[in-house]
Amino acid sequence: MIRFLSSLILLLTLAVSGHAQGGADPRPLIDALGKANFKQAEELLGQIAATGDARVAPALEAFAAGDLYARKSDGAVFIAKPAGKNFKLIDPLSGEEVEEAGKGAVAKIKINNNLRRVIRSTLGGLTLLSPDRATRLRAAEAVMRSPSAENLELIEAALEKESDGAVKARMEQARAVSLLASDRGVEEKRAAIDTIRSLGGRPAIAILMTAAPAVDPALKEDLNHAIRQLESNLAAWDVAQNVWYGLSLGSVLLLAAIGLAITFGVMGIINMAHGEMVMIGAYSTFVVQQLIRTNAPQLFDWSLLIAVPVAFLVTGIVGLVIERGVIRFLYGRPLETLLATWGISLILQQSVRSIFGPTNQEVGNPSWMSGSFPLGGMTVTWNRMWIILFSISIFLALLALMKKSSFGLQMRAVTQNRRMASSMGIRTPWVDALTFALGSGIAGIAGVALSQIDNVSPNLGQAYIIDSFMVVVFGGVGNLWGTLVGALSLGVLNKFLEPSVGAVLGKILVLVLIILFIQKRPRGLFALKGRAVEA
Amino acid sequence: MIFKTRFTGALLGAILSTTALQGAMADDDTIKIGVLHSLSGTMAISETTLKDAVLMLVEEQNKKGGVLGKKLEAVVVDPASDWPLFAEKARQLIAQDKVAAVFGCWTSSSRKSVLPVFEELNSILFYPVQYEGEESSRNIFYTGAAPNQQAIPAVDYLANVEGVERWVLAGTDYVYPQTTNKILKAYLMSKGVAEEDIMINYTPFGHSDWQTIVTDIKNFGSAGKKTAVVSTINGDANVPFYKELANQGIKAEDIPVVAFSVGEEELAGLDTEPLVGHLAAWNYFQSVDTETNAEFIETWHAFTGDAERVTNDPMEATYIGFNAWVKAVEAAGTTDTDAVLDTIIGVSVPNLTGGYSTVMPNHHITKPVLIGEIQADGQFEVVQETPAVVGDEWSDYLPDSKDLIADWRKPMECGNFNVATGKCGGKGS
Numbered sequence: 001m002i003r004f005l006s007s008l009i010l011l012l013t014l015a016v017s018g019h020a021q022g023g024a025d026p027r028p029l030i031d032a033l034g035k036a037n038f039k040q041a042e043e044l045l046g047q048i049a050a051t052g053d054a055r056v057a058p059a060l061e062a063f064a065a066g067d068l069y070a071r072k073s074d075g076a077v078f079i080a081k082p083a084g085k086n087f088k089l090i091d092p093l094s095g096e097e098v099e100e101a102g103k104g105a106v107a108k109i110k111i112n113n114n115l116r117r118v119i120r121s122t123l124g125g126l127t128l129l130s131p132d133r134a135t136r137l138r139a140a141e142a143v144m145r146s147p148s149a150e151n152l153e154l155i156e157a158a159l160e161k162e163s164d165g166a167v168k169a170r171m172e173q174a175r176a177v178s179l180l181a182s183d184r185g186v187e188e189k190r191a192a193i194d195t196i197r198s199l200g201g202r203p204a205i206a207i208l209m210t211a212a213p214a215v216d217p218a219l220k221e222d223l224n225h226a227i228r229q230l231e232s233n234l235a236a237w238d239v240a241q242n243v244w245y246g247l248s249l250g251s252v253l254l255l256a257a258i259g260l261a262i263t264f265g266v267m268g269i270i271n272m273a274h275g276e277m278v279m280i281g282a283y284s285t286f287v288v289q290q291l292i293r294t295n296a297p298q299l300f301d302w303s304l305l306i307a308v309p310v311a312f313l314v315t316g317i318v319g320l321v322i323e324r325g326v327i328r329f330l331y332g333r334p335l336e337t338l339l340a341t342w343g344i345s346l347i348l349q350q351s352v353r354s355i356f357g358p359t360n361q362e363v364g365n366p367s368w369m370s371g372s373f374p375l376g377g378m379t380v381t382w383n384r385m386w387i388i389l390f391s392i393s394i395f396l397a398l399l400a401l402m403k404k405s406s407f408g409l410q411m412r413a414v415t416q417n418r419r420m421a422s423s424m425g426i427r428t429p430w431v432d433a434l435t436f437a438l439g440s441g442i443a444g445i446a447g448v449a450l451s452q453i454d455n456v457s458p459n460l461g462q463a464y465i466i467d468s469f470m471v472v473v474f475g476g477v478g479n480l481w482g483t484l485v486g487a488l489s490l491g492v493l494n495k496f497l498e499p500s501v502g503a504v505l506g507k508i509l510v511l512v513l514i515i516l517f518i519q520k521r522p523r524g525l526f527a528l529k530g531r532a533v534e535a
Numbered sequence: 536m537i538f539k540t541r542f543t544g545a546l547l548g549a550i551l552s553t554t555a556l557q558g559a560m561a562d563d564d565t566i567k568i569g570v571l572h573s574l575s576g577t578m579a580i581s582e583t584t585l586k587d588a589v590l591m592l593v594e595e596q597n598k599k600g601g602v603l604g605k606k607l608e609a610v611v612v613d614p615a616s617d618w619p620l621f622a623e624k625a626r627q628l629i630a631q632d633k634v635a636a637v638f639g640c641w642t643s644s645s646r647k648s649v650l651p652v653f654e655e656l657n658s659i660l661f662y663p664v665q666y667e668g669e670e671s672s673r674n675i676f677y678t679g680a681a682p683n684q685q686a687i688p689a690v691d692y693l694a695n696v697e698g699v700e701r702w703v704l705a706g707t708d709y710v711y712p713q714t715t716n717k718i719l720k721a722y723l724m725s726k727g728v729a730e731e732d733i734m735i736n737y738t739p740f741g742h743s744d745w746q747t748i749v750t751d752i753k754n755f756g757s758a759g760k761k762t763a764v765v766s767t768i769n770g771d772a773n774v775p776f777y778k779e780l781a782n783q784g785i786k787a788e789d790i791p792v793v794a795f796s797v798g799e800e801e802l803a804g805l806d807t808e809p810l811v812g813h814l815a816a817w818n819y820f821q822s823v824d825t826e827t828n829a830e831f832i833e834t835w836h837a838f839t840g841d842a843e844r845v846t847n848d849p850m851e852a853t854y855i856g857f858n859a860w861v862k863a864v865e866a867a868g869t870t871d872t873d874a875v876l877d878t879i880i881g882v883s884v885p886n887l888t889g890g891y892s893t894v895m896p897n898h899h900i901t902k903p904v905l906i907g908e909i910q911a912d913g914q915f916e917v918v919q920e921t922p923a924v925v926g927d928e929w930s931d932y933l934p935d936s937k938d939l940i941a942d943w944r945k946p947m948e949c950g951n952f953n954v955a956t957g958k959c960g961g962k963g964s
Contacts, residue, residue, distance in 0.1 A: 038696075038918075066811070066910065112908060112918045113697055113812045117788045145789070202757045209759025245746045252744070350575065358583045360774060360804025370809075372782055381782040384746070454743045455774045455804055459577055463741050463771075498747045503738040504708050 026051045030059055030092050033109055034070030034077045041109075042118055049122040057127055059092035064119045068092070069106040080106060121146035124174075128158035133167060140170040147210065149182035173199050180211040186218050193219065197226045201237075201377045205230050237377030242495050248384040250491025251391040254484060255450065256464040257471035258395060259443030261483040263319075265472050266415050267435055269327060270334055272342035274468060275461025276349060277440045280318060281311040281447020282456045283352060286361045301366040304448060311444040318348075319440025323433045331432075345461065353458040363451040387449050394445060395484055401438075402480065411435050415478075474514055476524030486525055490514075565608040566601070566870055568593070569628035571639025571649070571660075576616025577741075581770065581849075582641050584800060585663060586611060588850045589638045591838040592857045602861055603868065610634055618648040625649040629658045635870035636661065636860055638853060643667060643710050650675065657872050661856035663849045665795060665817075667714035671928040671941035671950040673876065677899045678856040678892075679849060680818055681926035682718050688904040689793045689816035690719060690765060692919055694726070697791060699763040701732045703752050708737040712767035715795070719765060721932040732760065742772045745779040753783065756790045764792040773797050774804050777813075787812025787908070799845035802913045810909045818888070818902040819851035820915040825889040845913075855892045855900060858884040863894075880944055890923055897941035899926025 029048050036044055048056055062068045062079040069080040069087065078089040078098060087106055089098045124142030127135050136158070143151045155175045162168045176192035196204050208227050215223055256278060263271040285307040292303045299306070322344060330337045365383065372381040402408040413421040414431045422428050447460070454460060475486025490510065497506035521527065570589045572582035593607045601607055610632045614621040621640065628634045629652070636659040640646045643666050653660050653674040665680040693699040704719060706712025716735055723733060734755050736748060756762035768776055773796070780792065793814040799821050821832065831854065836842045863879035864870050883893045892900045901923040907915030929939035929951070938955040942948075949959035 066916075108916075110916060110918065113787050113791055113814075116812060120788060202754060206757030206759065209757065212759055241750065242747075245744075245750075248746060249744045353575075353579065358579045359800060360580070362804050362806060364806050365778075370782060372784055379750070379783055381746075381779075383778075383782055453775055453778060455771050457580055457771065457804070459580070459741075459771065462577075463743060494744075495747060499751070502736070503742060503748065507739055 026053050026056045027093060030056065031075060031077050033063070033068065034075050034107075038110070038112055038115060041111075041115055045115070045118050045122055049125060052126070054126050054130065055093050057123060057130075058095060060119050060123050060126075062092070063109065063111060064116050064123075066108065066111055068109045068111075070109055071101065071106050073105065077109065078106070117146060121148060121151065125151050125154045128154055128171075129161065133164055136162070136164075136167050137170055140167060140174045143174040144170070144177045144207075147177045147181040147207070149178060152178040152182050152184075177207055180207075180215070186216055189216065189219055190222055193222050193226050197230060200230065201234065201374070205234075234377050240376070241378040242499070243492060244378065244380065246492030246495035247488060248388055248491070249495055250488035251384075251388040252450065252453070253467055253471050253491055254395065254487035255387070255391040255446040256443075257468040257475075257483055257487055258391070258398065258480075259439045259441075259446060260468045261472050261475075261480055262398075262439035262442065263436055264469070265478050265480070265483065266411065267432065267439070268334075268415075268477075269436070270338040270341065271439075272338060272465065273322065273345040273348060274341075274440075274443055275463070275465035276345045277315045277319065277443035277461070278447040278450060278464055279352065279458065279461035280315050280348065281444030282363065282451035282454075282460055283356065283361070283447075284311040284314045284444065285448045285451045286356075286363050286456055289363055300364070301368065303364075304366060304369070304452070307448045308445055311448045312441040315444025315447070316437040316441030320433055320437040322440070323436040327436065328429065328432065345465075349458045349461070356458075358458065361456045363456050365452055369452055383452050387452070390449055391446075394442065395480070398442065399480055407431075407434070470511075470514060473518065474524055476526035476528065478528045479524075479526040482524055482526035565606045566603070566864075567608050567610050567632055567634045569625075569632065569634035569637035569639065570609050570611045571614060571621065571624055571628065571637050572641065573616040573645075574611075574613040577770070578616040578641050578645075581800065582616075584847070585638075585641070585849055585853055587839060588835075588853045589857065591835060592854065594838065595834060596857075596861060602864055603870075614639075614645070618642075618644045621645040621648045622652050625652045625660075626656070629653075629656045634658070635864070635872075636875075638663070638856065640664070641849075646670075646675070659860070659872055659875060661853070661860065663852035663856055665848070667711045668718070668926075668928055668930055669714060669933075669936060671897050671899075671943075673898075673943055673948070673950060674872075675898060676856060676859070676879070676894065677926060677928070678852040678859075680902065680904075681899055681928060682715055682930060683927040684818060684902055684904055684924050685795055685816050686715050686719055686765070687722055688921055688924070689795070689814070689906060690722065692814075692816075692906045693763045693765075693791065693793060696919070697763065698761050699791075700728070700760040701756070701758065701762040702728065703734045703736065703755055703762065703764040704767070705736045705738070705748070705752070705764055706767035707740055707742070707769040707772060709740070709769070712737070712769070715767050716765075718930045718932050725932065738768070738772060740769070740772065742768075743775045745776045749776075749779045749783050749785065752790065753785060762790050764790060766792050766794040767796060768794070769796050770801075773801050777805055777810055780813075781806075781809035787814075793906075798847040798849075799914065800847050802909065803845060805913070807909050807913045808911050811911055813909045814906055814918075815909070815915060816904060816906050817848040817915075818904060819846075819848045819886070820905055820907050820917060821846045822907070822910075822914045822916060823888045823905070825887065827885055827889070828887040831887055851887045855884055855886055855902075859892075859894050859900075876943070888920075892923070895925055896944045897926070897928045898943055899928055901925050 026048050029044055032044055033041055059079060067079055068077060070077050077092055079092050080087040080089055083100060086100045086102055089101055091098055120142045124139045127139040130136050143155055155171055155178055159171050159175060162171055173195055176195035179192045180189060196207050205227055208223055212223055259277060260271065260274045263269050263274065288307040288310050289303045292299050326340050327337060330340060369383040369386060372379045410426050410431050413426060414428050418428055471487045471490060472483055474490065475482030494506055494510055497509055570586050572586040573579050574583055574586060590609055593609045596602065597606050610628060612624045612628060614624045625637065628637055638661045640649060640662050641664050646662055650672055654672060658674060660675045661678055662675055663678050665685050668681045702723060704716045706716055720733055752764055791814055793816060795816060797815050798817060832846055835846055836844060859879060859882050862882050862884055863875050866878040867874040879894050880896050883891045886892045886902060888903055890903060892902050894900050903923050904921045905917050906919040907917050910916050928941050929936035931937050938953050939951050940954060941950045942952060952959050
């Protein structure tokens, strides 16, 4: 109770002194954060902002990141960086290291979303005049995301001094956003609406809609007009966005199906363990990342590239063993093959579950696979873009292998006429084994990519097995191009249905359409013709 | 699907018959309890942990001398994430293995499947997972959260603290999210939220392509009102959902997501750095700083031999249910179902968050509601904690069930008493 009272008194005195003199020392305010609850902290942040002291920026950044700690012995507040089992305590204002303290000697200052928002806007206001260009740009963006009239003067002052073109443009927009929230004149606000409109896209609509309820009646028409215009621009982009999402879903389907296009499409094996090959590929990625994390963390960004050959080899060898051990005894008996491979899939799942445990494993995204960039009116995420490029290049590489290499020639010869190929001196059992290993290896590579967007759990493969068969059958068994076109068109179709009928119904509709399509064309989009088919 | 199930069944039958044999050989000086959690199939990811938790509790209890002077013995079966198989396995546990009580089930579908078996053979089930409510059986104790112990306080937090006015209710397409969303929608509208400010979206199990839906959420959130997502997305679908949120740059400060099915276990497969600030509502977090919790975590790590294994809310619910059962059996002096059902009501046992949980006459328990924010280390930090709340079996916000109450004490002994008509036997069974 006494502690509470004293902190209350402390707060009150601070409130008074904070308002009385603009350039007060921010240190007592920062120290007071250690005892404040969420509401008091918000008030303290307001006072810290009022000091206008840019030195507090690192402390606020640390607060937002949850790195601000209070020392239990005297209540002093520090930025804490983990150092082994201890924390390195850093002075919040000077940035000097003070001491190392055990984890028990300090208490974390709690933060919630509300405070993070306040900090973002405060930091924006405080760092507008920073000498660093990137910091100023970030500051302008922060101001733009949390419109408030208080920031208007700050940003106008900053605008006058700004010389960098890009930063200036961003600041103009931030000024317009803050201006709409202020009580400036109608004409100025009208100009601000125009500036925001030129920003374009969803963010602009969001800003204008936020301002809408409080806006001057005289401006209502301008505002609505601007919103309508922005929305009609977006309609075209929405179509582009849907196509992009469709291609992206299609590329995932292609990745999952392309290995099956070889084992099922070319060799005719109903391979129910295909999904598990994808899963093993994903776990290989996990193991590679684990090794890199413990042995060579600086290589982390390369982990996926390293995982690709590893996954290919691991799953290829597993595939080879399965073919030599089980499938070669079952050629020409599709039902038994189906049962046997399905049994294998259960065995593989359960072994992975026993080795790695039933829970998800964390596969990290390298920095070049994270985040997104705007492209006109749509957002493109990096991981999806790389996956599209990756699956297309796998497809092209496979195509080249099939058409240009002697192994590809033998492979095609064996599938088209086994006895003839055998008479020509091709060792057909080995071609079978290597083809199956190739298909499995490619499924493993797909696993590397899928580990970036899906769970890495023993069930990973199950989610893709049905889709994979769907794509191969739809595209036409035995035809690689069919798999490509099939995967991409199913993806796009799915993504165009989804916004209007929802994900659940969309999936059902796609299945129904495929069933109808197969009734009409049993051999799929690109049917193989010729003697091989009849045989 | 049926074909697949049969095959799994046959495969597991072979494994299980060995377990059953072990059970049959046990001598009479033990009390047997059943563990009915999936160890294979899609739910294994969540349920295996609970099986381990029960085994740990049994081991700890035996170290303390067992119950009524007898050692406890756990009989583990694997219903393989297959709802009808749950009923078969429950029957086997009760009729053949003669277990005194069963700890098990995760999904509502599995609970609905075993309910008639427990009522017919008069045994006891402790169900440890948050669920949609709208049920109260004489033979089941619901130690997880009812909607008023999780969903409604979470929505209140968003509305009051974060000032949310526009809501996306996103869920997996099955009974728990559907019912919870129905209750939430009715609740929000009773608080004056307009219908056009609520967007409801369902996705299939294991949905992995969230691009369109995350974009929809972003667009829905750009209407000038503070927007939040209330997620009842289940299991495997969460990881791709959060990855897409992070990649599309939806920050918790802009559109916070509060989840009811995402705990420490689910976050273990994710890089949580970009997710800091998104929320979850539970009755327990591993990060809760109490002595009982520290002890529990230590025992758990020692039992599993893995210092990285996380603990989660359903484990705490299992812990409470187990201890309540032990206490009731000791009070009754027997494991006889009717005697235990009688003594267990009103039993209070410590929970892991520093308070007590009491078994109420409606077979639900009291528990505090914690709202936590995701941290960069995959743990949650509590930002709000309510006092203990009594689980409300029949929602007050659904027109069909607002007049219903459950009270299993004599003389009422009714799971769906209608206070308006004064009769037992309203909606449901």
